[in-house]
Amino acid sequence: xxxxxxxxxxxxxxxxxxxxxxxxxxxxxxxxxxxxxxxxxxxxxxxxxxxxxxxxxxxxxxxxxxxxxxxxxxxxxxxxxxxxxxxxxxxxx
Amino acid sequence: xxxxxxxxxxxxxxxxxxxxxxxxxxxxxxxxxxxxxxxxxxxxxxxxxxxxxxxxxxxxxxxxxxxxxxxxxxxxxxxxxxxxxxxxxxxxxxxxxxxxxxxxxxxxxxxxxxxxxxxxxxxxxxxxxxxxxxxxxxxxxxxxxxxxxxxxxxxxxxxxxxxx
Amino acid sequence: xxxxxxxxxxxxxxxxxxxxxxxxxxxxxxxxxxxxxxxxxxxxxxxxxxxxxxxxxxxxxxxxxxxxxxxxxxxxxxxxxxxxxxxxxxxxxxxxxxxxxxxxxxxxx
Numbered sequence: 001x002x003x004x005x006x007x008x009x010x011x012x013x014x015x016x017x018x019x020x021x022x023x024x025x026x027x028x029x030x031x032x033x034x035x036x037x038x039x040x041x042x043x044x045x046x047x048x049x050x051x052x053x054x055x056x057x058x059x060x061x062x063x064x065x066x067x068x069x070x071x072x073x074x075x076x077x078x079x080x081x082x083x084x085x086x087x088x089x090x091x092x093x
Numbered sequence: 094x095x096x097x098x099x100x101x102x103x104x105x106x107x108x109x110x111x112x113x114x115x116x117x118x119x120x121x122x123x124x125x126x127x128x129x130x131x132x133x134x135x136x137x138x139x140x141x142x143x144x145x146x147x148x149x150x151x152x153x154x155x156x157x158x159x160x161x162x163x164x165x166x167x168x169x170x171x172x173x174x175x176x177x178x179x180x181x182x183x184x185x186x187x188x189x190x191x192x193x194x195x196x197x198x199x200x201x202x203x204x205x206x207x208x209x210x211x212x213x214x215x216x217x218x219x220x221x222x223x224x225x226x227x228x229x230x231x232x233x234x235x236x237x238x239x240x241x242x243x244x245x246x247x248x249x250x251x252x253x254x255x256x257x
Numbered sequence: 258x259x260x261x262x263x264x265x266x267x268x269x270x271x272x273x274x275x276x277x278x279x280x281x282x283x284x285x286x287x288x289x290x291x292x293x294x295x296x297x298x299x300x301x302x303x304x305x306x307x308x309x310x311x312x313x314x315x316x317x318x319x320x321x322x323x324x325x326x327x328x329x330x331x332x333x334x335x336x337x338x339x340x341x342x343x344x345x346x347x348x349x350x351x352x353x354x355x356x357x358x359x360x361x362x363x364x365x366x
Contacts, residue, residue, distance in 0.1 A: 001267050005308060008274035012281030012300065019284050019293070027290050027347040034339055035284060035297045039277065041332065042308050045325060049312055057324040058118070064328060068335040075346045117323065168306075175303040179276065182283035182296060191292055193354055214337035217299040220291065221337075222344045222354070232344070232354050234295045 002050040009043045030074060037067030100147045104138055111137060159254050166250060171216055178217040178234065192239040193222070196229045199252045209251045213242070266314035273307030280304060290347055291354045294340055301336040305329060 013036055020032035041064045048056030115130035116122075141147065181188060198206050210221040210229055219242060220232045233239035276299060283296025309329045316322045348354075 001270055005270050005274040005277075005311075008278045012277045015281035015285050022285075025290060025347070025352060027343060027350075027352065028293065030343060031290065031294060031297055032284070034336075034343070035281075035300060038301050038305065038332065038336065039281075041328065042273075042277070042305060045309060045312055045328060048321075049315060054316075054319075054321045054324075057321060057328065061324065061328050061331065064331050064335070068339055071339045072342055075342050079346050079349065114327075117320070171302055171306075175276065175299055178283070178295060178299050179279045182279050182286065182299075187286060187288075189287075189292055191354065210341065211334075211337040214298065214340050215302050215333065217302060218295055220294055220298065220344060221341055222291075222348055232291045232294075234292060 002046055005046050006043065006050060009039050009046065013039045013043070026078060030071060030078075033074075034067065034071050037063065037070070041067070103147045104142070107138060107141065108134060163250055163254060167212055167215070170247075174216050174218045174238065177238070181234065189234055190236045192233050192236055194231045194233055194239045194242055196231055196242060196245075196248065198224075198227045198229055199248050200255070201227070202255060205251055205255060208254070209248065212247060212251070262314050266311040269307045269311030269314065273304050273311060276300065276304035276307060289354075290352060291344065294344065298336070298340060301340075302333065305332050305336075 016032045016035040016039065020029045020036070023029045023032060041060045044056050044060035044063060048054055048060070111134040112130070115134060119126055119130060198209055200206055200209065206224055206227065206229075210224050213219050213221045213229065213231055218234045218238045222230045222232050231239075231242055233242060280296050280300030283299060284293050287293040287296055306329065309325050309332075313322050313325050316325065
């Protein structure tokens, strides 16, 4: 049963990667990156029980923390750049 | 003087879960690691003090109990709207009708407004775009979801959280 | 009793896997950013609750359950904040959420 969930999570990570590659605006790519990170946390929790190694859960928690901070940091960076000059460049029209 | 004692009480209330979390996660009880743990807990409290976290009353008495019943109601809503969104995604014609709704938040407290906006975002099908001056603009995936929001059930429940 | 817990946790895990997949599919199919975020929030909330809930039933009353509960709580508290930051940054950059029925304008890709 763990294998099915692992497989579903991996497929969804592939779909998120597809969105990150396709995504017309930079925000689509960031959304995909955020999704990918959340799926990684779920995958790590499942794999911890699939292989019977509960210490993977600490990795999952750390990954959740880093993912959140990372998305916020990249958003700040983008917003600063947009304020700096070329606004609306990434509106993808 | 009473504000100082209040601040110290709030700091102690925060310190207890922090220390418990460190002890639970580390699992190694050597003096060096315990010292490092105490240092990080105190550092966290210092940073929170600089963020002026202790100036406002976040958890009133009885707030936690009501929060749990609110979470149960929210879980029910999340399940309901998740099924709706899943049906929309799976149907071949993709029947979406996006709409932007402006909601007035009845609650004054910034924490309550954050709870309301986060609950809206947490429910699939609705997404809080912006909170400004007690007005929340929400992006809804379908017209039905927008109408559901306009009824203001969630707003009423969040307001009831802080009633004494 | 163990049997009952096993079956319940399998049901939760299967439903969680299905929701994860539907969310990923939605993120790929939806026509613009804001609608995609709805699909992404589907995987963030209910799929996370179902999968981690299913594992918690398997783990029983151990330290692992407490850690899983912490992970779940953290995910549920941060994912709306991240989505909100993303949405407001997109709005500030001038990416307007269209009202009414959105034409699927990215089909040409």
